[in-house]
Amino acid sequence: MAKEESALKVIIVLVVISFASAFLLAYVNQVTSGPIEENKKAETKKAIGIVLNTISDYKCQEIPEETEIDDSPVRYFPAKSTDGKIVGYAIIVKGPNGFSNDFDMMVGMDSSGTIIDTYVLDHKETPGLGDGMTKEKFKKQFRGKNLENTKWSVKKDGGDIDALTAATITSRAFTAGVKRALLVFKKLKEGINA
Amino acid sequence: MKIIEKFKKTFFTENPVTGLLLGLCPTLAVTSSAKNGIGMGLATAFVLTGSNLVISMLKNIIPNKVRIPAFIVVIATFVTIVDMSLQATMFELHKTLGLFIPLIVVNCIILGRAEAFASKNNVWDSFIDGIANGLGFTFALFILGSIREILGSGSVLGFRFWPEEYRTILVFVLAPGAFLTLGFMLVGMNKISKLLQGGK
Numbered sequence: 001m002a003k004e005e006s007a008l009k010v011i012i013v014l015v016v017i018s019f020a021s022a023f024l025l026a027y028v029n030q031v032t033s034g035p036i037e038e039n040k041k042a043e044t045k046k047a048i049g050i051v052l053n054t055i056s057d058y059k060c061q062e063i064p065e066e067t068e069i070d071d072s073p074v075r076y077f078p079a080k081s082t083d084g085k086i087v088g089y090a091i092i093v094k095g096p097n098g099f100s101n102d103f104d105m106m107v108g109m110d111s112s113g114t115i116i117d118t119y120v121l122d123h124k125e126t127p128g129l130g131d132g133m134t135k136e137k138f139k140k141q142f143r144g145k146n147l148e149n150t151k152w153s154v155k156k157d158g159g160d161i162d163a164l165t166a167a168t169i170t171s172r173a174f175t176a177g178v179k180r181a182l183l184v185f186k187k188l189k190e191g192i193n194a
Numbered sequence: 195m196k197i198i199e200k201f202k203k204t205f206f207t208e209n210p211v212t213g214l215l216l217g218l219c220p221t222l223a224v225t226s227s228a229k230n231g232i233g234m235g236l237a238t239a240f241v242l243t244g245s246n247l248v249i250s251m252l253k254n255i256i257p258n259k260v261r262i263p264a265f266i267v268v269i270a271t272f273v274t275i276v277d278m279s280l281q282a283t284m285f286e287l288h289k290t291l292g293l294f295i296p297l298i299v300v301n302c303i304i305l306g307r308a309e310a311f312a313s314k315n316n317v318w319d320s321f322i323d324g325i326a327n328g329l330g331f332t333f334a335l336f337i338l339g340s341i342r343e344i345l346g347s348g349s350v351l352g353f354r355f356w357p358e359e360y361r362t363i364l365v366f367v368l369a370p371g372a373f374l375t376l377g378f379m380l381v382g383m384n385k386i387s388k389l390l391q392g393g394k
Contacts, residue, residue: 009257010257010259010260013255013256013257013260013264014260014263014264014267017252017256017264017267017268018267021267021268021270021271024271024275025271025274025275028274028275028278028279029278031282032278032279032281032282033278035282035283036278036281036282039281039282039285040285043285122289124293126226126367126368129364129367129368166364
C-alpha cells in the first residue's frame, strides 16, 4: 500500500466507490420508502384515534387540510359524522421553543372547541423529564378545557397549567402549542360562520 | 478460543468506550436510558461490522492517498441504510434515536477500526473485529444507560425500582449525569480490566 499511485487510479477508485454506494442507496431507498410512508400514515391515524377518542362515529380524510397561525404552518383533519357534519378537529401544531427545538403535537377537540386529548407526534425533549408531557399525569389536565375557560400558561407564569417537575420549558412549549391549536379552531370556526 | 479472547478484550480491557475512550460524543448523548443505549449500540455495531467487512475486501484496491474519503463513503452508505431500514421496520425506536443515527458516520470508533484493523487484516478477522467492537460498545452504552436511568428515573427497560412518586436524582438523566456516571464507570472498568489481566 505504500507505493505511489497514479492520479488516474485514485480518481477512478473513488468514483467507482461513490457510484456503487449511490446505486446501493437508491435501491434501499426504493425498498424502504413505501413502508416508511405507511408507518407515518399509521402513526397519524393512531394519533387521530387517540385525540378524538370520545367521538364514536366519524370519518377522517387521509390528506390533511392546511392553514397557518402566527406564521407557523398548521395541518388539520376535520372529523365528519356520517351525514357530513363536522364533529371535531384533529389539529397538528408545533409546540414552539421546546427544550430541544420545536416539537409536533396533535390536539383533538370536539365541535365546540373543547379539548378531547393531546398526542405528541415527534419530539426530542429530555427522556425522564420533558417526555413526561406524553404521560397521563400531565395530559389529563388539558381534557375538557377550551380557549375561554382557562388561562393558557403554566402556573409559574400566572396561568392554570401545572408544569412538569424540572421541565418548565417543555411545559410552556406544550401549553403554547395547545393554545395555538385552540386559536386555529377559533379561526376555522369564524371562517365557517363568516 | 481466539474469538473468546477477542471478545474479552473488546468488552473489558480494550472496550472502545471505557478502555480506549473513543466515541464519547454519542456515548454521553444517547445514554439517558438503557433502551436508547442498546439501540444506538446495535446500530453502531451493524455499521461497524459492515464497514469493516467491505473495507477489508477493498483494502488492496483503495489507493493509500484517498483511503480516508473512501472509508467515509463506505461508512456513510451503511449509516444511511441503517437509518432507512430502522425507519421502515422500527419506527418507534427511530423516533427516539433519529437525531443520533446520522452522527454514527463521524463516530471515531468506526473510522478507527477501519484504519487500524480492517485495512490491514483479512475479511474474516475484520468481520469478527467489527462484531466484537460493536458489541463492546453496546455493552458499555447499556451499562451507562442503565445506571443513569435507574438513578434518574427509577426504572430500567420498563422495570420499576421504586414507585413513580418517589424523588429521583434528576441530574443523572441530564448531561452532567452522563459525565459523572462515565467517570465512575471508568474507575470500575479499569479495576475489572486489571483483575482480568492479573488473572492470566
